[in-house]
Amino acid sequence: MKKLFALVLALAMALSLVACSSSSSSTPAADPDPAASTPAEPAPAAAAPTDVPNAEKPVIFFNRQPSNSQTGELDMDALTFNDKTYYVGFDAVQGAELQGQMIVNYLQNQDPETLDRNGDGIIGYVLCIGDIGHNDSIARTRGARLALGTAMPDPNQGLSEVKGINDVDSQPIGTNKDGSSTTVQDGTITIGGKEFIVRELASQEMKNNSGATWDAPTAGNAINTWVGDFGDQIDVVVSNNDGMGMAVFNAWSHEAGVPTFGYDANSDAVAAIADGYCGTISQNADVQAYLTLRVLRNALDGVDIMTGISTPDAAGNVLDSSVYKYDEATRCFYALNGAVTADNYESYLDATAANPGFSNQLSEADAPTMKVWLDIFNSTDNFLNGTYLPQLENYDGVLNLDVEYIKGDGQTESNITDRLANPDAYAGFAINMVKTDNAAAYTSKLQ
Ligand code: BGC
Ligand code: CA
Numbered sequence: 250m251k252k253l254f255a256l257v258l259a260l261a262m263a264l265s266l267v268a269c270s271s272s273s274s275s276t277p278a279a280d281p282d283p284a285a286s287t288p289a290e291p292a293p294a295a296a297a298p299t300d301v302p303n304a305e306k307p308v309i310f311f312n313r314q315p316s317n318s319q320t321g322e323l324d325m326d327a328l329t330f331n332d333k334t335y336y337v338g339f340d341a342v343q344g345a346e347l348q349g350q351m352i353v354n355y356l357q358n359q360d361p362e363t364l365d366r367n368g369d370g371i372i373g374y375v376l377c378i379g380d381i382g383h384n385d386s387i388a389r390t391r392g393a394r395l396a397l398g399t400a401m402p403d404p405n406q407g408l409s410e411v412k413g414i415n416d417v418d419s420q421p422i423g424t425n426k427d428g429s430s431t432t433v434q435d436g437t438i439t440i441g442g443k444e445f446i447v448r449e450l451a452s453q454e455m456k457n458n459s460g461a462t463w464d465a466p467t468a469g470n471a472i473n474t475w476v477g478d479f480g481d482q483i484d485v486v487v488s489n490n491d492g493m494g495m496a497v498f499n500a501w502s503h504e505a506g507v508p509t510f511g512y513d514a515n516s517d518a519v520a521a522i523a524d525g526y527c528g529t530i531s532q533n534a535d536v537q538a539y540l541t542l543r544v545l546r547n548a549l550d551g552v553d554i555m556t557g558i559s560t561p562d563a564a565g566n567v568l569d570s571s572v573y574k575y576d577e578a579t580r581c582f583y584a585l586n587g588a589v590t591a592d593n594y595e596s597y598l599d600a601t602a603a604n605p606g607f608s609n610q611l612s613e614a615d616a617p618t619m620k621v622w623l624d625i626f627n628s629t630d631n632f633l634n635g636t637y638l639p640q641l642e643n644y645d646g647v648l649n650l651d652v653e654y655i656k657g658d659g660q661t662e663s664n665i666t667d668r669l670a671n672p673d674a675y676a677g678f679a680i681n682m683v684k685t686d687n688a689a690a691y692t693s694k695l696q
């Protein structure tokens with residue numbers, strides 16, 4: 250037994266070493282243009298924006314990963330636009346699996362008689378989908394279906410079997426009253442020693458008439474329609490995010506006493522856990538917001554990209570290796586996720602609180618103030634405006650970044666790109682796209 254333990258420990262250590270080395274990478278890829286790697290004098294990083302061609306300035310994509318919205322394939326042209334280009338997001342698959350497990354754990358610990366509202370032996374759920382062309386949304390739909398046993402193989406990938414989360418069909422089903430859908434199947438779950446069928450009764454992309462996705466008011470309306478169609482067949486509500494989940498909770502499930510699950514750990518959703526909202530997932534917005542600006546800062550200063558991330562900076566800022574990972578090959582930073590339930594929600598109540606571990610002020614001497622451009626693609630998105638933006642504001646001053654915040658309407662890329670008309674005025678850019686395939690609409694402005 251002891252031997253086994255030692256072996257496991259050794260293995261774990263070896264693995265963590267591997268993990269560490271892969272996440273502690275340093276210098277960005279070499280600049281293809283030797284003339285561009287300007288004087289090795291002390292100050293090039295602090296140079297006025299006008300001294301640096303726009304095409305060589307730092308570009309950080311965040312929240313919406315440059316990728317093909319049909320296939321999910323990463324847009325490596327965008328991610329390697331220049332040697333100062335990165336993506337900051339969170340681990341969509343790990344978070345999606347966590348959400349699925351959280352839902353199943355909850356259900357397995359309920360009184361089955363209460364849960365199955367109409368006593369038909371079927372646990373019926375409805376699913377609010379954010380954006381069918383967004384990797385994060387796709388992952389969450391897959392994670393919920395996989396955990397609930399309703400997953401079917403994705404025909405778009407030509408699959409006939411589900412071997413893992415990425416194989417799951419993520420399309421909305423519309424409605425599936427009798428279980429005849431071919432996009433999902435009926436699953437089973439054992440609760441209190443009794444086996445129940447699990448059925449996805451309905452799912453829909455929550456897109457409003459103007460085209461904005463992850464739309465909370467649309468979800469609030471959808472639940473009314475669904476309740477009209479299914480009545481007490483609906484036993485559970487699953488949502489790709491809290492904005493939509495809370496819209497459903499407020500419109501119906503709170504009063505109806507129907508378990509509702511979201512994602513993001515926005516402050517209002519966490520507070521609602523005290524009031525019957527069943528759970529959400531924190532994507533560590535503090536870590537992501539810090540990383541977004543930190544990577545920009547490091548790229549501007551021309552220092553090791555992991556400064557203040559894997560290694561402390563001069564002011565003592567550093568991230569714990571358990572809260573993020575870095576994939577050097579694709580230049581992507583991912584925050585990790587944590588489940589927030591009735592057991593632990595109290596420590597998540599303020600989603601906008603600054604993290605003391607990385608709130609130490611940089612000195613002007615080390616990191617002179619620079620002006621940067623940053624957009625939020627949708628001025629009404631709950632997570633981005635209520636959680637992410639306040640977190641960005643916690644760290645912009647700390648990192649001596651004078652950020653111009655631009656807000657889009659959630660549906661028109663040009664509404665945002667038009668406001669990138671004078672890139673000369675900025676030292677770097679942080680980009681939150683409307684559509685994940687549209688990176689070129691931004692980078693072309695920098696050519
Ligand atoms: C969040 C959603 C949000 C979306 C916007 C996701 O990571 O979970 O709440 O609407 O980003 O892109
Ligand atoms: Ca039922």
